[in-house]
Amino acid sequence: MxxxxxxxxxxxxxxxxxxxxxxxxxxxxxxxxxxxxxxxxxxxxxxxxxxxxxxxxxxxxxxxxxxxxxxxxxxxxxxxxxxxxxxxxxxxxxxxxxxxxxxxxxxxPNPEQSAVAAGEARRIAACLDELEQDRGAAVRGAYLEGQSYADLAARFNVPLNTMRTWLRRSLQSLQECMAR
Amino acid sequence: MSDVTPDTPREDDSLLAAEYVLRLLDPAEEARVAARLAREPALAAAVAAWTARLSGLDAEVVEATPRAAVKVDLERRLFGLPQRAPFWQRAGLWQAVSLASLAVAGFLAVQSLQLSEGPARAPLFVSEIAAEDQSLRLLAVYDSAAAELRVTRTAGDAAEGRVLQLWAIAGDAPPVSLGVLPSDATTAVILPDALRAGVADLVLAVSDEPPGGSPTGLPTGAVLAVGQVNAL
The missing domain is CATH 1.10.1740.10 (RNA polymerase sigma factor, region 2, helix turn helix motif)
Structure with a gap:
């Protein structure tokens, strides 16, 4: 490797x-x-x-x-x-x-910032687990499967704007959790 | 910076960067962010930070080996032909040489030799070096008595600002340059000693090269045309 x-x-x-x-x-x-x-x-x-x-x-x-x-x-x-x-x-x-x-x-980013980001990257799975289950799954759906807000709204059966709000909050929590 | 969200521009931009990385923005928003990235290092850093953060999820991707043909096809799209020897043979271009074209070649060969040096008794060899789509075609006739390879371009030309370079390939050995083809339709080259004995098994090829020819001694540009040598 x-x-x-x-x-x-x-x-x-x-x-x-x-x-x-x-x-x-x-x-x-x-x-x-x-x-x-x-x-x-x-x-x-x-x-x-x-x-x-x-x-x-x-x-x-x-x-x-x-x-x-x-x-x-x-x-x-x-x-x-x-x-x-x-x-x-x-x-x-x-x-x-x-x-x-x-x-x-x-x-x-400068090397220091990227070292911080790399350290954060290792924590993403744990931080996603801290979110409510569906919300973590929505972030994964967007990143790993390329799903759009519309795709995610349909998948989780919620209105588009609700999905938008959900996901933005999730991302904010994720950022805070990973910076901890 | 502070015209839209004077209170918390940084947080908003960080979220925007996350949505950009996740491809959640609609095309118009996406284009706006892309335009801002060039002149706003802070936003670009936020995009890079989210890219790094989310990259932790790459570990969850199950690796999958693509079929071998995918790489062969990729290299052909990029470089013209697969790279590994014996790629000349694998290309299969020369297999497209028809009997009819060889017959024509033979006729032309005899004609051209009669014009230049009278009756020839030594064995003659011929090769039609052709592109798959016939956009470039050359006829090569080898007179073993003179060790001379006479090449006539019957279709196509070098691209603007490029030259055509002729190569001889014996088996799996690396291609040997026979020189850059002049812009004239016909040229003659003396085949190097080492190649003369095995002329009947040679493959001739023409590649696209920078002016003056390949700087490396091996084809660097696309291989445009390939032909097998045949005894006449």
Missing amino acids: ATAHDIEDLIARVALGDRAAFSKLYDNTSAKLFGVVLRVLNDRASAEDAVQDAYMKIWRHAGRYSANGMSPMTWMITIARNTAIDRLRQTRATVDLDHVAEHLTAPG
Whole structure:
């Protein structure tokens, strides 16, 4: 299993157009990224297309990823997740979410902030468990399955605005819990 | 910053950042946040912080290995052809060479040799180097007496600001450059010594390269056309 440092190194080489490094990067990360897009799309054929699109973006944007405190896996997973969600919501084709990947690498957090955030990340599961069950499930639904407010409202059988309020409160509690 | 929510702009922006990361905003809101990110480092930091926070959930994703064909297809989409040797053979392009085109090739070969050097007794070899969609096609004729490979471009050209480079591949060995093709339709190159004996098993290929040819000694751009050498 490649370490974060190995992955970072591969991304740096991919940024220089190194195809062998790209091949290795794919071998080391595709199971995770495919898992991410499959969870969102729930269909193997679409997931295969989405994971290819994600790696094409990674190839194109590798030069903009530099060790900025953001974990390289988080960067790649963010690209994969957004690519899958774009595919899920084909109607949003006009929004080019490539910029999400760019902004993550632009003015990112300083190392101290990202260390704090990484520490928080480990606590998210515990903090979600502190929420009421449905609310934790709604946050997971949004993150892991790419569900929209409308999807979540239908799933939990509540009005759209109620879901919006629920989720915003949950996120606020989550932030407080994780900062504790 | 303080025009909309003067009391608690930071908390509001943090929630907005969370909704942005979770893709909960509608497309118009999403575009507005994206536009603000470029000029508001605080908002960008909030987005990065939420990305990191939520990334803890990535551990809950069950890994799944995509089929091997997904990678092959990806590399073809990015680079033109799968990267691993013997990718020339795997491409299967040369299998598309029809008997008819070989017959034409043979006719042209004899013609061109008669024009240049009179009757030729040494074995002749021919190869049609063609793109799958026929957008680029070259005919190569090898005269073993002169060790000369005469290449005629019959369709297609280099892209604007790029050149076409000719390669010879023997088996699983790395491609050997036969040089950059000039803009003229016809050119002749002398086949390197090491390749002459095995000419009947050579594969010829043309790749898209920067001016002056590949800087690495191996194809760096897309492989545009491939052809198997055949005895005539």
